[in-house]
Amino acid sequence: MFEQKLIKIGESELMANIKKCPYCNGIPKVKKTLIKFIENDIDKYYVECTDCGAATIQYDTYFGYSVSGGKFRVLSEKEAIGLAVADWNNRRFNSYTKLLHMSYKDKVIWQIRSLLADAWYGAMVPTDSPEWRTGWELRKVAETKKLLVLHSDINYDMSEVARILFNDIQVKDIIFGYLETVNNMNLEPDEIREWNYCFNRFIEGEEYIKPSIRDRISNMLMKIGM
Ligand SMILES: [Zn+2]
Incomplete structure (x- = not known):
């Protein structure tokens, strides 16, 4: 049911604001992954270190999120990327990365x-x-x-x-x-x-x-x- 492929997002103004990887000093990138879910394509955005694979959780633009405790709503692409970058810069990583370190x-x-x-x-x-x-x-x-x-x-x-x-x-x-x-x-x-x-x-x-x-x-x- 799921089909996942990785698409690299080009350089954006956000990239300049991403801190280096705290684990290996490597270069992190904003990434987008597309998941086919029944009839729909769900875009997910996250930040991942290109050297060691440390990564944030993934934010999609399909399901509802409560941003800063507000009402649940669907994120725009820019917001999803913004949340992932904020997570990265504040060292909030996905469970796998946390456990690994x-x-x-x-x-x-x-x-x-x-x-x-x-x-x-x-x-x-x-x-x-x-x-x-x-x-x-x-x-x-x-x-x-x-x-x-x-x-x-x-x-x-x-x-x-x-x-x-x-x-x-x-x-x-x-x-x-x-x-x-x-x-x-x-x-x-x-x-x-x-x-x-x-x-x-x-x-x-x-x-x-x-x-x-x-x-x-x-x-x-x-x-x-x-
Ligand atoms: Zn790294």
């Missing part, structure tokens, strides 16, 4: 936030999945610590809650258990303790971990998209 600690916090949000907001996750079970375990810890309170009418900042939870040793155990399940490791209890210890040091940025274990933890995290 995060420390392992921030990636784990990101994962905690995502699992917790599924359990708190009730996402459509299969109830027997490791994601569901882990999300609920995290939710229980957050509720016990009064970081999340049902019927409190508070609009929680899940990233902040995840950041606080990350410092809880019980939460690190939960996340390690999740990784173990997803990676089908089937460790013995003694091994679990050792691996968990290495995992916790690894995500805290500890340098001195056996390379074989360090690489394996890194692969485990990659498997869940981190």
Whole structure:
């Protein structure tokens, strides 16, 4: 149903105002991509570094957006490009770019936030999945610590809650258990303790971990998209 092709936009007066890539000092370009959606062509605009591929999210001129909290409306081409350029200059990148450049600690916090949000907001996750079970375990810890309170009418900042939870040793155990399940490791209890210890040091940025274990933890995290 989707057909995507990339069209480069020529130099415009906007180009001069785009900052260099903060990751590689490369030259970013405004790009346009066309998506065929059933009967319609949807134009999407974004900024991407031509050297390392760092990119903003894509803004289309088809669906409604609320610009600066205003009413939802369709953007003009110039507005869509303007939003993408503003994102780039203010270092607001797409999720893929953000994840690629995060420390392992921030990636784990990101994962905690995502699992917790599924359990708190009730996402459509299969109830027997490791994601569901882990999300609920995290939710229980957050509720016990009064970081999340049902019927409190508070609009929680899940990233902040995840950041606080990350410092809880019980939460690190939960996340390690999740990784173990997803990676089908089937460790013995003694091994679990050792691996968990290495995992916790690894995500805290500890340098001195056996390379074989360090690489394996890194692969485990990659498997869940981190
Ligand atoms: Zn770059």
